[in-house]
Amino acid sequence: MxxxxxxxxxxxxxxxxxxxxxxxxxxxxxxxxxxxxxxxxxxxxxxxxxxxxxxxxxxxxxxxxxxxxxxxxxxxxxxxxxxxxxxxxxxxxxxxxxxxxxxxxxxxxxxxxxxxxxxxxxxxxxxxxEPVKLGYALAGLGIPEKLVQLFMMTVRYIGVLFDEHQRLRTAMKARAFVAGSNWHTWRSYGHLLGMLLVRSMERAQRISGAMRCRGFNGKFHLLTPxxxxxxxxxxxxxxxxxxxxxxxxxxxxxxx
Known part of the structure; x- marks a missing residue:
């Protein structure tokens, strides 16, 4: 993978x-x-x-x-x-x-x-x-805090979503799925996107709960300014x- x-x-x-x-x-x-x-x-x-x-x-x-x-x-x-x-x-x-x-x-x-x-x-x-260092640079240049937080969260979890997408694709190949120009292919890709969206929402809820348990109050603190x-x-x-x-x-x- x-x-x-x-x-x-x-x-x-x-x-x-x-x-x-x-x-x-x-x-x-x-x-x-x-x-x-x-x-x-x-x-x-x-x-x-x-x-x-x-x-x-x-x-x-x-x-x-x-x-x-x-x-x-x-x-x-x-x-x-x-x-x-x-x-x-x-x-x-x-x-x-x-x-x-x-x-x-x-x-x-x-x-x-x-x-x-x-x-x-x-x-x-x-x-x-490094993406995290880039986020620190954006914060140091006075970019709005919400945009920096959005960038940092995107950088952190876009790889996780990509790995989830790869696992779903591997599961489709294990079931002998072969892409083609037909209705079955488009329906399968629709199910793939739907499952990716559902799993992304579930993971976002778990991440939000974990951050609140650790005292997150909506503000990112830079460890190394x-x-x-x-x-x-x-x-x-x-x-x-x-x-x-x-x-x-x-x-x-x-x-x-």
């Missing part, structure tokens, strides 16, 4: 693992904002190269990175296929009587480069962070300056 995890493994340098988690989260936010402000191809290529450099320096495992990128690239393929034919502009080429505009192709490439750069940066900066140090300021400043370089290039080269 495979386990479910929201993070990917990485051989992080010691100095990076010792940073305040808010540093990594803020660096990811600044990188995303920089990518959203870019609209020229060469600065976006430079930003993508910077994201690739981050994944190398921070010890990300390329096998897992590529695996998680495949799902994103599936959506990007649709953008590349249809966007050039839906954006008005100077005709570039035609397929089956449909004309693709030069502006549409450029816009599709911009979206492709921007999306891949952001995804790689998020996987490098935040993807290897995050602390900001001078090295965090230095690393975040350096990261922001690096992320601003493609923006400066776009400004001086293209004037926007």
């Amino acid at each position: 495979t386990s479910f995890s929201l993070q990917h493994q990485a051989f992080e340098p010691n100095w990076f693992a010792a940073l305040d988690p808010r540093t990594r989260l803020l660096a990811a936010v600044f990188f995303t904002l920089s990518a959203l402000c870019l609209s020229a191809l060469w600065p976006l290529i430079a930003l993508l190269a910077l994201a690739l450099l981050l994944t190398i320096l921070l010890g990300c495992q390329w096998r897992l990175i590529i695996k998680r990128l495949l799902a994103f690239e599936g959506f990007m393929v649709l953008v590349l296929l249809f966007l050039p034919f839906t954006v008005a502009g100077k005709p570039w080429f035609a397929i089956a009587g449909m004309e693709a505009s030069y502006q549409g192709v450029i816009q599709a490439l911009v979206i492709l480069l921007r999306g891949n750069a952001v995804v790689l940066a998020l996987l490098a900066l935040v993807g290897s962070m 995050v602390k900001w140090h001078r090295r965090d300021t230095a690393v975040l400043t350096l990261a922001v300056l690096l992320f601003l370089l493609p923006l400066e290039w776009q400004w001086w080269q293209y004037g926007f």
Whole structure:
């Protein structure tokens, strides 16, 4: 039975693992904002190269990175296929009587480069962070307490629900269930979702009772509050300056 995890493994340098988690989260936010402000191809290529450099320096495992990128690239393929034919502009080429505009192709490439750069940066900066540490970082940044609690509970029990789903699927296979395009298959999947929902509600009630027995009053107490140090300021400043370089290039080269 495979386990479910929201993070990917990485051989992080010691100095990076010792940073305040808010540093990594803020660096990811600044990188995303920089990518959203870019609209020229060469600065976006430079930003993508910077994201690739981050994944190398921070010890990300390329096998897992590529695996998680495949799902994103599936959506990007649709953008590349249809966007050039839906954006008005100077005709570039035609397929089956449909004309693709030069502006549409450029816009599709911009979206492709921007999306891949952001995804790689998020996987490098935040993807290897423990979910609990990410929750502490969100709380330290002043995110509403209810949202942080919801995130922490989701992280804690989404794996439990995934294991429950796997057990139900194993039970179906033990009864010689074979998926197909027929009424029996859809009815079986409906029963699977129904049983998963019922068991989730039962488990939620047991968890709620156990938390009340331990004195839970609706407030999560952080066991190890995050602390900001001078090295965090230095690393975040350096990261922001690096992320601003493609923006400066776009400004001086293209004037926007």
